[in-house]
Amino acid sequence: MQDTNSSAATAAPRPGFVGRLWRWFFSPTARYAWGVIIVVGFVAGVVFWGGFNWAMEMTNTEQFCVSCHEMKDNVYLEYRNTVHYSNRTGVRASCPDCHVPKEWGHKVVRKIQASNELLHKMLGSIDTQEKFNAHRLALARSVWRGMKTTDSRECRNCHKFDHMEYSVQEPRASKLHQTAFAEGKTCIDCHQGIAHKLPPKAREEYRDMLEHIDEVGPTQRLIDFLQDANVAKAKAAR
Amino acid sequence: MTFVRLIPLIAAVAVALAIPFAASGPLAQEAKAPKALREAPLTEDSVPPDVTKQSVPAGGFDRAYRQQPPLIPHKVEGYQITGENNACMGCHDWPGNTRVNAPKISETHYVDRQGVRLDKVAGTRYFCQQCHVPQADAKPLVGNIFQNATQAK
Numbered sequence: 126m127q128d129t130n131s132s133a134a135t136a137a138p139r140p141g142f143v144g145r146l147w148r149w150f151f152s153p154t155a156r157y158a159w160g161v162i163i164v165v166g167f168v169a170g171v172v173f174w175g176g177f178n179w180a181m182e183m184t185n186t187e188q189f190c191v192s193c194h195e196m197k198d199n200v201y202l203e204y205r206n207t208v209h210y211s212n213r214t215g216v217r218a219s220c221p222d223c224h225v226p227k228e229w230g231h232k233v234v235r236k237i238q239a240s241n242e243l244l245h246k247m248l249g250s251i252d253t254q255e256k257f258n259a260h261r262l263a264l265a266r267s268v269w270r271g272m273k274t275t276d277s278r279e280c281r282n283c284h285k286f287d288h289m290e291y292s293v294q295e296p297r298a299s300k301l302h303q304t305a306f307a308e309g310k311t312c313i314d315c316h317q318g319i320a321h322k323l324p325p326k327a328r329e330e331y332r333d334m335l336e337h338i339d340e341v342g343p344t345q346r347l348i349d350f351l352q353d354a355n356v357a358k359a360k361a362a363r
Numbered sequence: 364m365t366f367v368r369l370i371p372l373i374a375a376v377a378v379a380l381a382i383p384f385a386a387s388g389p390l391a392q393e394a395k396a397p398k399a400l401r402e403a404p405l406t407e408d409s410v411p412p413d414v415t416k417q418s419v420p421a422g423g424f425d426r427a428y429r430q431q432p433p434l435i436p437h438k439v440e441g442y443q444i445t446g447e448n449n450a451c452m453g454c455h456d457w458p459g460n461t462r463v464n465a466p467k468i469s470e471t472h473y474v475d476r477q478g479v480r481l482d483k484v485a486g487t488r489y490f491c492q493q494c495h496v497p498q499a500d501a502k503p504l505v506g507n508i509f510q511n512a513t514q515a516k
Contacts (some may be wrong), residue, residue, distance in 0.1 A: 325447035
């Protein structure tokens, strides 16, 4: 950097640092063999791509989520009493299994969205239980809306409608599942609050969320588009 | 007399025969520990009862007597009943019950203790599982001779 500045100062007609970098980037090499460029490029590609995905997976674990006390002292504690935390067979669904899409593109969009969560972590928006409970309704509505517009995509990573064996379900569950699917309902329409404490008047609030499902700003509209959220279908199947 | 000389022998035989009977008499019972429900000694953990699964009969349970609160024939694990949410009311409150074809809570449950009729379940009836309980096909810990009202007639 220093070298660049001094040379730029002495030789005035020479292009600036950016200009030379631009020219260097597009000029052919006479020094390195094609084989070296290909091999080094391939290895660097594997390292950078692998490193990127590895780093993203690091943020996609339960340990990472509960490293923030906002999560650990509120929603994680509530989740620990539920069937998705401990059950008969020991098959678990941890935080990212329900809250982060599995598919790569949708996952990256969700990860970019998480920068908003980092902002509020820094602002301390929900850093006490009182503040968290004051925001619980807004947080819940946001998750409900996401699940409703994506037809509960994260639920369906494990719970596939087509592979449900109704005959081994509890009689009530068997009957209700079949009628609900016929009506075009999705998991979250009935199964709210299965892993976390519900906000006050959850049933009324859920219905209110459905009423206003398409009343969102441009940012949410862009997120909906990138997440393949089908708001029109969600609105029709209300 | 030979009989007189036999008296000590007869007495000895009588005592020997009486000992087993005396051992099972009232005096001996004091030595035996009373049988308690808790079978293990106090210093040890008792064996926990078998885990039984909840009964979920398709047609529900019959009532054993007229005033019996109906029993819950489905799983209720994880249902949130707090001051602000009541999971049961999602299906058993009118008009939601018509949507899922679930039995509606009794009309008496919409009346508060002053006799005022309400639109929502009365606070005095709010905690469903105080009266309405799930069932498991478990062996009773203590035997009983209960007969339901129809059997007793």
